[in-house]
Amino acid sequence: MPSAFQIIECQKLNVLIVPTKIAFRRRRMNILKMIKLLIFMSEGKP
Incomplete structure (x- = not known):
């Protein structure tokens, strides 16, 4: 059975x-x- 912690994490x-x-x-x-845009910014291309 899953623990309470695992259930909370799933939620x-x-x-x-x-x-x-x-x-x-x-x-x-x-x-x-x-x-x-995120990929573009993370690559740091001009």
Whole structure:
């Protein structure tokens, strides 16, 4: 059986994952643009 700690951790993950899934469905293009921007910034290209 999973411990209380594991259950709490799973609930924390669900709290993060569910809104991102909903946002991803609603405005997929905006999220893709944001990801591209993050990759662009992390690479540090001019």
